Amino acid sequence: QVHLVESGGGLVQAGGSLRLSCVASGTTSIINVMGWYRQAPGKQRELVAVQGSVGMTNYADSVKGRFTVSRDYSKSTVYLQMNSLKPEDTGVYYCNAEGGHSGIGYHNYWGQGPQVTVSS
Numbered sequence: 001q002v003h004l005v006e007s008g009g010g011l012v013q014a015g016g017s018l019r020l021s022c023v024a025s026g027t028t029s030i031i032n033v034m035g036w037y038r039q040a041p042g043k044q045r046e047l048v049a050v051q052g053s054v055g056m057t058n059y060a061d062s063v064k065g066r067f068t069v070s071r072d073y074s075k076s077t078v079y080l081q082m083n084s085l086k087p088e089d090t091g092v093y094y095c096n097a098e099g100g101h102s103g104i105g106y107h108n109y110w111g112q113g114p115q116v117t118v119s120s
Helices: none
Strands: 002-007 010-013 018-026 031-039 046-051 057-059 067-072 077-082 091-101 105-110 115-119
Touching: 002 091, 002 105, 018 031, 018 091, 031 067, 031 077, 046 067, 046 077, 057 067, 077 091
Parallel strands: 010 115
Antiparallel strands: 002 018, 018 077, 031 046, 031 091, 046 057, 067 077, 091 105, 091 115
């Protein structure tokens, strides 16, 4: 019911910045939370940053103070501003949306995220 399309990603030097965008389409009215997960080579997928309602955010400890997640609710879009990037931030970044209600259940929807590579 929800389709996610991401943009951004690429190769940056350590200390640089990058901005990711993800727009949802379909039954966007059921979305409760949008955000970002990432998966590094040989690692499990991990939460990076998510946002529910205004002011309600959750960040991984490793990105606090460097990354900022934000949502444009009217456009069903979530952004990830990444500053002071480190080589360990390298990975595939997946946009995520959680949505549903008690009548239909709850589901997670995933984008096919771009690669983010941070060089030393």
